[in-house]
Structures are given as structure tokens and as C-alpha cells.
Amino acid sequence: MGCSGGRSGERACCSDFCRAILGALFAAAAVLLSPAAAVSSDIRPAPFQPGERLTFALRWAFIRVGEATLEVLPDKTLDGRRVRHFALTARSNPFMDRFYKVRDRIDAYADPGLSRSVLYRKKQQEGRHERDIVVRFDWKRQTVQYSNFGRPREPVALLPGALDPLSAFYFVRAAGLAPGKVIERAVTDGKKCRIGRVAVLGRETILVNGTAYDTYRIEPDLRHVGGVFEKSRDASIEVWVTADDRHIPVRVRSRVAVGSFVGEIISHAGSAGADPRPE
Numbered sequence: 167m168g169c170s171g172g173r174s175g176e177r178a179c180c181s182d183f184c185r186a187i188l189g190a191l192f193a194a195a196a197v198l199l200s201p202a203a204a205v206s207s208d209i210r211p212a213p214f215q216p217g218e219r220l221t222f223a224l225r226w227a228f229i230r231v232g233e234a235t236l237e238v239l240p241d242k243t244l245d246g247r248r249v250r251h252f253a254l255t256a257r258s259n260p261f262m263d264r265f266y267k268v269r270d271r272i273d274a275y276a277d278p279g280l281s282r283s284v285l286y287r288k289k290q291q292e293g294r295h296e297r298d299i300v301v302r303f304d305w306k307r308q309t310v311q312y313s314n315f316g317r318p319r320e321p322v323a324l325l326p327g328a329l330d331p332l333s334a335f336y337f338v339r340a341a342g343l344a345p346g347k348v349i350e351r352a353v354t355d356g357k358k359c360r361i362g363r364v365a366v367l368g369r370e371t372i373l374v375n376g377t378a379y380d381t382y383r384i385e386p387d388l389r390h391v392g393g394v395f396e397k398s399r400d401a402s403i404e405v406w407v408t409a410d411d412r413h414i415p416v417r418v419r420s421r422v423a424v425g426s427f428v429g430e431i432i433s434h435a436g437s438a439g440a441d442p443r444p445e
Contacts, residue, residue: 211340212339213340213413214340216238216239216251217436218237218434218436219235219433219434220236220415220433220434221432222234222431224427224428225427225428225429230259231259233259233432234254234429235253235255235256236252236253236254237255238336239253241278244275244284245284247284249275249277249284249285250276250277250333250336251274251275252274252275252335253271254270254272256268257270266292268292270288270291270292271288272288273286273288274286274287276329276330280329280337280340281327282303282327283329284303285301286330287299287301297314298316299314300313301313301354301355302356303324307321308324309323309324310359312356312357313356324359325359325360326352327352328353329354330354334351334362338413339407339413340413343366344366345367346366347366348363363386364384364385364386365386365387367404369381369382369409370382370383370406372406372417374430374431375431379416380410381407382406382407382409383404383405384407385403385405386403402421403418403419405417417431
């Protein structure tokens with residue numbers, strides 16, 4: 167997997183992984199669907215449980231620049247209701263810290279059936295830039311509000327069943343996947359609410375760290391995704407998830423103007439100690 171971009175590419179790798187696994191797995195599409203089409207019904211019992219922890223090595227070319235972790239944490243109670251709790255963390259390694267320190271954490275809370283999100287928090291430290299983002303869902307008023315360091319923006323209207331980007335990733339895992347299928351769901355980051363689309367491009371066997379995985383290769387629609395993706399003419403994201411019932415991501419690959427990066431799974435722990443390799 168070739169790559170270019172030098173130090174500028176290395177700086178982007180950890181933070182881009184967050185954007186890839188989030189905004190890329192469920193990018194907002196250009197058109198809004200009708201409310202009846204906004205929620206997919208093809209959802210199976212959740213293939214993940216509290217205790218699942220997936221760790222990925224992040225590489226720019228052949229240089230390892232950090233790690234990212236996806237976790238299903240124990241359920242919590244918010245406003246008197248039980249909710250699911252998902253977390254994504256990304257951090258640069260000591261080598262990269264000397265050039266561009268990354269410490270990102272995202273916490274997402276959705277109702278147990280993944281029918282809608284309740285709360286979304288994102289703390290980012292990327293070089294000298296910091297953000298403390300909170301996205302609050304008000305389903306009584308059908309609005310969502312974004313704030314950064316306590317400074318709120320104007321609320322925006324919610325589509326039925328809207329999910330935050332991280333919960334939407336787990337929605338994809340709970341969906342039935344097959345080559346040629348397109349999955350759709352309302353997604354919001356608090357600034358806008360759109361329908362996200364992910365296409366299942368095919369079924370492939372890939373090697374990750376010497377281990378063969380039977381996978382589905384999926385690709386999100388990147389329209390309306392900002393940052394480095396918006397600035398790159400031929401930007402793309404590909405994600406490989408296991409073709410079993412768990413749909414565990416084992417590789418994420420992004421191509422942008424400054425080069426490309428890869429995140430590959432290096433460890434998996436779950437409530438049952440399952441391994442995502444083929445049976």
C-alpha cells in the first residue's frame with residue numbers, strides 16, 4: 167500500500183482515523199430521504215456486547231504513528247433511561263508526539279435498540295488545537311444542538327431515528343450485509359442532519375498481520391464530509407469487516423490529497439473472548 171506526504175501526512179494519520187471510522191463510515195449524503203425511508207428495518211440482534219474492545223495500529227506508509235481503540239462499554243442510565251455506551255480513542259505514539267500530539271476521545275450514547283442517539287461527546291487534542299464538543303439530542307422538540315467548550319450553536323432539526331456518527335458505525339455492524347447492498351440511516355454531528363449511505367462493494371479475503379480474514383469491503387459516500395476529505399479531489403475510504411455475524415472491522419484505509427493511511431486490527435477482546443478470524 168503505497169503512500170506519500172511525509173511529515174504532513176504523518177501528522178494527519180491519528181486524527182484522520184477518527185474522521186474515517188466516524189464521518190466516513192456514515193458520511194452524510196447530498197439528498198434527504200423521506201421520513202419513511204430514514205430508518206432501515208434490516209437490523210439484527212446486536213453482534214456486540216459490553217466488554218468488546220478492538221485495538222488498531224495506525225500507519226502512514228511503513229511508519230507506525232499511533233493506535234486507536236473502539237469499545238462497547240457497560241450500559242448507562244441517562245435521564246432515567248438505559249442507553250448503550252460506545253467509545254473511540256486515538257493517540258499518537260511517543261515518536262509522533264514530538265511532532266504532532268494526538269489525544270482524541272469520543273463517547274456516544276444511544277438507546278438499546280439503536281433507534282436513535284441520546285448524547286455525543288468529543289474531546290480532541292491535536293497539536294495545539296483542542297475541542298470539547300457536546301451534542302445534545304432533544305427528541306421532544308425534534309432538535310439537536312452542538313456546543314464547543316460550552317458555546318452553543320443554533321439547534322438544527324432532527325430526522326426520525328437520527329444517530330450520531332459513532333453509534334451509526336455500530337448500526338452498520340448490526341445490519342445485514344451482502345455484496346451490492348446499500349445501507350442508509352439519518353446521521354447528525356449536531357451541525358447538520360443528513361442521510362448517510364454505505365455501499366457493500368464485495369466480499370474479499372484479506373491478510374492482516376499474516377492472518378487471513380473473510381470480509382466485506384464497504385465504502386461510504388463522502389459527500390458533505392469536511393476536513394481533509396473535502397479538500398481532496400479523489401478522497402476515498404474503504405473498510406473491511408468480517409463476513410461473519412459480528413462484522414468486526416479489521417482494516418480501514420483512506421486516500422486523501424497528502425497520501426494515505428491504514429488502520430489494522432492488532433487485538434480483539436470481547437465478553438466471550440471471541441476472535442474475529444474465520445472459524
